[in-house]
Amino acid sequence: MKLSGAKAIVEALKREKVEVIFGIPGGSTIPFYDALYESDLRHVLARHEQCAAHMADGYARVKGVPGVCTATSGPGATNLVTGIAVAYMDSSPIIAITGQVPRSMIGKDAFQEADIVGITTPITKYAFQVTSASQIPDAIRTAFLLASTNRRGPVLVDVPKDVQLEEVDPDYPERIMIKGYVIRSGDPHPYSIKKALGLIMSSERPLIIAGGGVIASNCSEELVKFAELILAPVATTLMGKGAIPENHPLSLGMVGMHGRGEANKAVEEADLIIAVGMRFGDRTTGKLDEFARNSKIIHIDIDPAEIGKNIRVDVPIVADAKKALSILHSKLLEVGSKRTESEWIKRINSLKESFASNYTERGDGLKPSRLMKILRDCIPAKSIITTGVGQNQMWAALHFRVLEPRTFITSGGLGAMGFGLPAAIGAKVASPDRPVFNIDGDGSFLMTEQDLATAVSEALPVISIILKNRALGMVRQWQCLFCNKRYAHTDLGNVPDFVKLAEAYGAEGIRIESYESFESAVKKSLKAEMPVVMEIQISPDEKVLPMVPPGKGLKEVIWYG
């Protein structure tokens, strides 16, 4: 049956079981939108393409399947860039479909032409252009396959307008072969497992660092079972939050620049680090030469290029984290290696106790840490949290205890302000029955604030908690600590009034002035039917502590600002 290229794309998306597309139409995607018009595929109209990409990303991280976004050629496509870069850095599977000027006009600097394949090649797993309608079925299959297998990541498919209009009799492949791409079985090599077992059994102070790979591979359960078997405390990276319930006795919380004191100390004292699905990023390791100097390292990762990229390891295991952890677990059981008590765990517990008092709140005003604890206590375990970037994000990471995987969604690798609200919208679309909270900063929120309109139009009750410190707080903190309080251009003033702003969009705005009113607002918001924005004034001098200064080793922690 003959149909237009545009319809062939829509049909291909449905075959990939796509339920929703986030996007904004334009000249080069009019045919595609025309095909959407008569399809039952849901479309969420974003108000900025960056948000469309973040929404697809939030959706993907909650559901574990690719999220799809679309934009027109030129400015629409370039607006996607930040969103694609976020997905790339956090290995999140999104598919971006962009319109392009007609084939005959490519390279002529036509109206709204931008080389989006060129622009996004360094920030995608793959970016390519479809040059005839007959390629569409393979192209869409390829995009989904690449985005959702091995180490996941964004894929961009650029479709010239005339290709969308071209008639085609599409032939949808069940399977597709990409010569240069092998879908990994994820099975670990027996030799590396054997070596890892040796290290584990001879270790007295093993410690696990879980990264986003544990979430991506859906293996929290395996991770916890493994940790319990070998009695290893579990620290996580920012992306790994949720890999272990943070109220589990073995949980240490986040490690790294803004890691918890006990986690960083434990890394220093461990004699074996088992790194699972993490990439030894600089925000996690601090100064590399000083990272885990006294320990051996086992590194489990699905991406062979991560092995040895940043750090030399003793035993690399290129594998799916789930498979590697289950095999290690069962092999250890086979040899009857199970620990029931250890000096190490006693040491860990005493570390936790001794650091506990460091987190107590001092001074006046509402304290972010307390707010995070109240929030945790008031909302169901399965609630989803997204964040902005900056202090708000780090307070959430430090003090909000995540209890389930895929419930803490943040721009870890890129650190893109503006991620919180659109990611929350995507998360809510993915999981309408779960409460979704965006913990945000006043600066970050403003970067994508216009998509409150999307949330209102789609009646998506996402709840934004804006920690209004009237500052680009994280930068201000660095200026305070490392620039002698020379606060260059980080003062935002008390602008805007977020309550009025929310109301202007038709969302509910609430000003929070006490812990009690926060608690009741949170509880009430669980039943909200429209988006809610809470403005909470906090002091611009609140700091995220502890902190390891940039370029320093993890032990050089600052506790007081």
Place this chain on the structure above:
Amino acid sequence: MHIIAALVEDRPGVMFKVTSLIRRRGFNIDTITVGSTEKEGLSRITMTMRGDESVVEQLVKQLSKIPDVVKISELKPSESVYRELAMIKVSAPDPAKRSDILNYITIFRGRVIDASKDSLTIEMVGNPKKINAFLDLMKGFGVVELARTGIVALSRGSRSTSEG
């Protein structure tokens, strides 16, 4: 010197994917060439670089993640044959010097492929070290123009890089 040979899909934009990655990750390569292979639809990119074994390993691993890169491997210089072509235009107005140049060309097994009243254009194929040595000699006479292809290489023995 490290030699890396990659078999890639013969499609528009593939060279860009490869060079974009090299640039982005800060790898420093000395030469890069691309051409056809014995297999329809596949091109061969040959790169050379200096540096640590670990850097080469990273480059190979990163490049192999590009879906257009079908196969990639490092060819050890000791286990492969490799050649480069250089074309060198040398200033040679003086007949005495001209005969000196011709002598050197014979010693280095090069060929004269063009000549004019006051210049010779020489083709020199071989190991890049040999080309460098020859070039050093020619500098004394005045090199007017130089073009080098970069290295192409094959593994020694009967196996093909595109198999297995």
